[in-house]
Amino acid sequence: MGLFETEAAKALASSAVFLFITVLLMAAAKRISTCIMMFSAQSAVMAMQVLAIARMRHSREAYAIVALVLIVKAAAIPYALFRIVDALKAPRDVSSSTTSAQSIFIAAGLILLSFFAVKPYAGALGVDEAMLAAAVALILTGGFLMVSRKKALMQVVGLLVLDNGIFLAALTTTFGMPLVIEIGVVFDLLMGVFLMGLFAFRIRDTFEHLDVSKLRRLRG
Amino acid sequence: MTIAINVVQVLMLVLMAPLVRGVIARIKARIQNRRGASVLRPYSDLAKLFHKEDLVPPSASFVFRLAPVVMFAVTVVAAAFIPVLRSSALLGIRGDFFILVYVLALGRFFLLLGAMDGGSSFGGMGASREVLVSTLAETPLLLALMSLAMVAHTASIEKMVLWTTGQDFFELSAVHALAFAAMALVAIAETGRIPVDNPTTHLELTMIHEAMVLEYSGPSLALIEWAGAIKLTVIMALLVGLFLPWGMAATFSLPAVAIALVLWLVKLGGMALALALVESSVAKLRMYLVPDFLGVASALAILAVVFTALMR
Numbered sequence: 001m002g003l004f005e006t007e008a009a010k011a012l013a014s015s016a017v018f019l020f021i022t023v024l025l026m027a028a029a030k031r032i033s034t035c036i037m038m039f040s041a042q043s044a045v046m047a048m049q050v051l052a053i054a055r056m057r058h059s060r061e062a063y064a065i066v067a068l069v070l071i072v073k074a075a076a077i078p079y080a081l082f083r084i085v086d087a088l089k090a091p092r093d094v095s096s097s098t099t100s101a102q103s104i105f106i107a108a109g110l111i112l113l114s115f116f117a118v119k120p121y122a123g124a125l126g127v128d129e130a131m132l133a134a135a136v137a138l139i140l141t142g143g144f145l146m147v148s149r150k151k152a153l154m155q156v157v158g159l160l161v162l163d164n165g166i167f168l169a170a171l172t173t174t175f176g177m178p179l180v181i182e183i184g185v186v187f188d189l190l191m192g193v194f195l196m197g198l199f200a201f202r203i204r205d206t207f208e209h210l211d212v213s214k215l216r217r218l219r220g
Numbered sequence: 221m222t223i224a225i226n227v228v229q230v231l232m233l234v235l236m237a238p239l240v241r242g243v244i245a246r247i248k249a250r251i252q253n254r255r256g257a258s259v260l261r262p263y264s265d266l267a268k269l270f271h272k273e274d275l276v277p278p279s280a281s282f283v284f285r286l287a288p289v290v291m292f293a294v295t296v297v298a299a300a301f302i303p304v305l306r307s308s309a310l311l312g313i314r315g316d317f318f319i320l321v322y323v324l325a326l327g328r329f330f331l332l333l334g335a336m337d338g339g340s341s342f343g344g345m346g347a348s349r350e351v352l353v354s355t356l357a358e359t360p361l362l363l364a365l366m367s368l369a370m371v372a373h374t375a376s377i378e379k380m381v382l383w384t385t386g387q388d389f390f391e392l393s394a395v396h397a398l399a400f401a402a403m404a405l406v407a408i409a410e411t412g413r414i415p416v417d418n419p420t421t422h423l424e425l426t427m428i429h430e431a432m433v434l435e436y437s438g439p440s441l442a443l444i445e446w447a448g449a450i451k452l453t454v455i456m457a458l459l460v461g462l463f464l465p466w467g468m469a470a471t472f473s474l475p476a477v478a479i480a481l482v483l484w485l486v487k488l489g490g491m492a493l494a495l496a497l498v499e500s501s502v503a504k505l506r507m508y509l510v511p512d513f514l515g516v517a518s519a520l521a522i523l524a525v526v527f528t529a530l531m532r
Contacts, residue, residue: 101515
């Protein structure tokens with residue numbers, strides 16, 4: 001192994017830290033745009049992880065996945081979300097039902113929970129414990145963001161984080177799904193974002209706000 | 221030789237502190253499209269203040285005069301705990317990070333006494349706000365330092381720095397990343413920068429530090445301002461030493477020390493740039509949101525301590 005491979009392996013082993021940081025910042029963030037930027041950074045970190053694995057395993061397919069993740073998840077989806085936020089002209093805060101300090105305590109608790117949850121499996125599967133824990137933590141915090149934020153757009157962001165977690169779990173346990181499936185999943189996600197964007201516009205036009213906690217009764 | 225370099229380190233931190241403030245103010249001015257004052261402006265400000273008369277309110281006791289002197293002395297002592305050019309410090313002993321934290325707290329305590337002794341209502345108001353901020357900032361600062369101590373298996377700052385120098389940058393540990401995030405938030409609160417406090421405002425609704433020093437003038441004010449600048453530099457140097465110590469001189473040779481000095485100045489300049497960027501892009505928090513801000517720091521610091529157990 002050359003110097004680059006050694007450094008790539010070391011960077012890979014410690015890259016879970018960056019994912020934890022993006023998750024914690026998302027929990028602390030007060031604006032939707034900050035959350036979108038964090039999602040973009042998170043996707044970029046994951047693309048780098050795939051790249052490091054591709055370098056170490058000399059896999060052609062993995063390079064395609066790197067490009068796909070970078071283009072769609074780190075650029076296209078955040079760009080689309082920014083456009084939606086601009087076009088909606090709604091207040092830009094996430095209107096959380098918990099304060100940032102509470103959210104970050106909860107996110108920290110979820111990270112710890114995921115470490116304890118993966119402990120028995122990581123050894124048996126022979127994979128890096130921190131990476132698998134990061135995957136579970138992304139899934140859990142994605143769910144947490146979806147239930148605790150009241151703005152309709154934050155549900156999309158939460159879903160995207162959750163999907164990043166599933167992607168990372170697949171990456172760490174089986175070194176990635178086949179390319180065809182990855183392409184399918186990523187484009188599914190892109191369509192999902194567009195649909196949710198349309199939905200957000202409809203919610204705003206019908207109810208004149210984006211607060212999902214107030215969607216209690218039906219309207220024509 | 222060791223003693224000589226250690227003394228030089230302390231003198232550097234004390235004498236360069238106004239320059240650091242000047243550089244930050246200059247960078248901020250540039251970001252805001254102004255030309256800005258010279259980077260040496262804080263020195264002339266200090267010189268001017270030292271030549272002015274020291275006005276003391278008639279109701280004040282000796283504590284009012286004593287407070288700035290104690291605060292300055294204590295801050296200089298704090299500078300003696302920080303490794304700069306080599307991983308050694310003048311007062312580097314076991315457990316010195318506790319002393320560092322509480323020496324800074326002692327300085328603040330005397331400033332609070334002085335502020336309340338001045339007799340104006342602003343002094344008391346600023347003091348009560350400062351107590352709130354510092355109480356909430358103490359926990360994350362100590363916890364973050366403790367997590368680093370636990371990772372490095374040592375209780376002295378210079379040994380922690382030495383341990384980090386021996387690590388590979390690419391083997392970045394979660395503990396260090398979390399502790400850095402927590403300490404960066406605490407550093408902003410401790411030194412009274414935006415978004416916790418604005419050092420350039422005199423608006424009674426928001427000021428914390430300025431409200432406390434409102435009654436001071438002349439040499440007393442100069443000592444307080446200088447001590448504030450030293451504190452900022454000390455905390456920045458502590459962050460550089462704990463999280464980016466690579467390049468510190470391992471030997472006593474002149475080239476090694478010179479390289480360490482240049483690298484240290486570059487790192488400090490980078491931190492000044494980062495601080496100026498944060499201050500120019502973030503709005504000041506409402507007073508009631510400050511506990512939330514420091515709560516985030518506490519959560520990060522607690523997570524850092526827990527990770528010391530998980531990573532082993």
